[in-house]
Amino acid sequence: xxxxxxxxxxxxxxxxxxxxxxxxxxxxxxxxxxxxxxxxxxxxxxxxxxxxxxxxxxxxxxxxxxxxxxxxxxxxxxxxxxxxxxxxxxxxxxxxxxxxxxxxxxxxxxxxxxxxxxxxxxxxxxxxxxxxxxxxxxxxxxxxxxxx
Amino acid sequence: xxxxxxxxxxxxxxxxxxxxxxxxxxxxxxxxxxxxxxxxxxxxxxxxxxxxxxxxxxxxxxxxxxxxxxxxxxxxxxxxxxxxxxxxxxxxxxxxxxxxxxxxxxxxxxxxxxxxxxxxxxxxxxxxxxxxxxxxxxxxxxxxxxxxxxxxxxxxxxxxxxxxxxxxxxxxxxxxxxxxxxxxxxxxxxxxxxxxxxxxxxxxxxxxxxxxxxxxxxxxxxxxxxxxxxxxxxxxxxxxxxxxxxxxxxxxxxxxxxxxxxxxxxxxxxxxxxxxxxxxxxxxxxxxxxxxxxxxxxxxxxxxxxxxxxxxxxxxxxxxxxxxxxxxxxxxxxxxxxxxxxxxxxxxxxxxxxxxxxxxxxxxxxxxxxxxxxxxxxxxxxxxxxxxxxxxxxxxxxxxxxxxxxxxxxxxxxxxxxxxxxxxxxxxxxxxxxxxxxxxxxxxxxxxxxxxxxxxxxxxxxxxxxxxxxxxxxxxxxxxxxxxxxxxxxxxxxxxxxxxxxxxx
Numbered sequence: 307x308x309x310x311x312x313x314x315x316x317x318x319x320x321x322x323x324x325x326x327x328x329x330x331x332x333x334x335x336x337x338x339x340x341x342x343x344x345x346x347x348x349x350x351x352x353x354x355x356x357x358x359x360x361x362x363x364x365x366x367x368x369x370x371x372x373x374x375x376x377x378x379x380x381x382x383x384x385x386x387x388x389x390x391x392x393x394x395x396x397x398x399x400x401x402x403x404x405x406x407x408x409x410x411x412x413x414x415x416x417x418x419x420x421x422x423x424x425x426x427x428x429x430x431x432x433x434x435x436x437x438x439x440x441x442x443x444x445x446x447x448x449x450x451x452x453x454x
Numbered sequence: 455x456x457x458x459x460x461x462x463x464x465x466x467x468x469x470x471x472x473x474x475x476x477x478x479x480x481x482x483x484x485x486x487x488x489x490x491x492x493x494x495x496x497x498x499x500x501x502x503x504x505x506x507x508x509x510x511x512x513x514x515x516x517x518x519x520x521x522x523x524x525x526x527x528x529x530x531x532x533x534x535x536x537x538x539x540x541x542x543x544x545x546x547x548x549x550x551x552x553x554x555x556x557x558x559x560x561x562x563x564x565x566x567x568x569x570x571x572x573x574x575x576x577x578x579x580x581x582x583x584x585x586x587x588x589x590x591x592x593x594x595x596x597x598x599x600x601x602x603x604x605x606x607x608x609x610x611x612x613x614x615x616x617x618x619x620x621x622x623x624x625x626x627x628x629x630x631x632x633x634x635x636x637x638x639x640x641x642x643x644x645x646x647x648x649x650x651x652x653x654x655x656x657x658x659x660x661x662x663x664x665x666x667x668x669x670x671x672x673x674x675x676x677x678x679x680x681x682x683x684x685x686x687x688x689x690x691x692x693x694x695x696x697x698x699x700x701x702x703x704x705x706x707x708x709x710x711x712x713x714x715x716x717x718x719x720x721x722x723x724x725x726x727x728x729x730x731x732x733x734x735x736x737x738x739x740x741x742x743x744x745x746x747x748x749x750x751x752x753x754x755x756x757x758x759x760x761x762x763x764x765x766x767x768x769x770x771x772x773x774x775x776x777x778x779x780x781x782x783x784x785x786x787x788x789x790x791x792x793x794x795x796x797x798x799x800x801x802x803x804x805x806x807x808x809x810x811x812x813x814x815x816x817x818x819x820x821x822x823x824x825x826x827x828x829x830x831x832x833x834x835x836x837x838x839x840x841x842x843x844x845x846x847x848x849x850x851x852x853x854x855x856x857x858x859x860x861x862x863x864x865x866x867x868x869x870x871x872x873x874x875x876x877x878x879x880x881x882x883x884x885x886x887x888x889x890x891x892x893x894x895x896x897x898x899x900x901x902x903x904x905x906x907x908x909x910x911x912x913x914x915x916x917x918x919x920x921x922x923x924x925x926x927x928x929x930x931x932x933x934x935x936x937x938x939x940x941x942x943x944x945x946x947x948x949x950x951x952x953x954x955x956x957x958x959x
Contacts, residue, residue, distance in 0.1 A: 317692070318692075318926045319688075319691060319692035322886055322923050322924050325884070325886050325923060326883050326884050326886050368919065382919070382922035382923055382926060383922065384922045384926070385922070446926070448926075
């Protein structure tokens, strides 16, 4: 079984409840928007480790222990705003060039070889993350990066 | 046991017959008022100069003779028998009462001890005996029986004997309604029954009881009301006050429909609506909602427990508008109500009432009065069971009192209060709250003052994160926390630079 991850954006006033009760994160992320669940999500599948390294701004939040997942980071609306501004300045082609140009530097990352061969999907994920954060910042949402 | 004799004396009855028998005096004396009146009437008719009036006197004579030889004797005997049976009944019942009541008191003490030890099986067995004793003593509906049934119901609920709990509590409620039991006692029974019904799965009736609605309401409207309440609370929590106000107004209307005009549910939602309007600074609307609310409370004859909330909001309105005298009078009223409702014990309502008055004194530069009120609130807080009650209220009190000390440069008094507030918040919500943010901020200021910059930075960073999580739209607080971080970081950097430049010895 492989390890995947996704970003979830949701109403900023829901974050407090999740931080107080981390065991509720999984159930909340899988509920639909009309039932008060997340407004939007962006998967990065098994590229989570690569995305984390190439776009560190996207995971520049606070770790949340005690969830059912393998890892969880939350970003407050202030963090999201800051991350969106930094990501907007980040060039995906440049990051891709770095990733494919120096394979040895990233060899330790999860599924690194796979993504170095299939760069198109990885670039799509990273562009998706940039768009996701821009939209989340506009709504002043909170964000969770959840690894399962 | 010697029985008391009839108070009517035989000789006196005969004397009256001889002296005033023609007036019916002996009959009046022996309680035969109609007979006495008839004899008097016959005399009056007999002495009047009317045709045939002598006939009346002719009737009265034999009647008096009959009374003298037969009726007075029989009547006296009957009265004596009646008095004896009355006397025989009364003292015996009284002796039984006292004995049974004292036994019930003893059982109650043992019940309280069992409940405290959470030994619910024993508590149920004892409460069964208490109920049986109350039934014997009172032989009908009585408040003592109703409350005994309530105790039994609550113990059964704890033991998960929900059907038995339901039966007991329903009987208690029915007796309470019949005898007009005090509202606060009725509320206790109602809440216990609501919990039991929810436990059984009769969620609908439980919801009606919780909402303060009579049974048999429209389920669709009840669903709607619960939905509106949930949404206005959520909107209020995320500080979307305009939406919260709209939803509150809708909830008030729905509750009016459910109650058929006025009812507890209407009062409940009017209080929320007024509070939202107050926070929106719609003072006139808030005041008119509170007036309506208090009028309904009067109309329904609800107790001071219902008056406490609206009176407090009214006081806040006056305080907000700078009418501190009116606010002070109302806060004092809430203190009196809270103390009376708690029967002198310490409760959250009492703590809140003192805290609010103290806060008003702080804001009107009456520091000594404020300190006195905070101290009294603290006395009540210390008497409350640890880890129970309204954690936010307890922390707010500690923080308010600590800030009064801070304003007087008494950091040594303020620090333990902030730390205690923080500990309460950590226990109640892992310290993820705006109250915790405030405490961290002030502890940061104290650490900064004491020259412990690393500790100050730790507190300020925590303040910023907590404000970002709990109050993300309070930009002033966020900016303030960030400024504190920047200042301390700069100071730390300067200290590090100075340390590097310091010549080594």
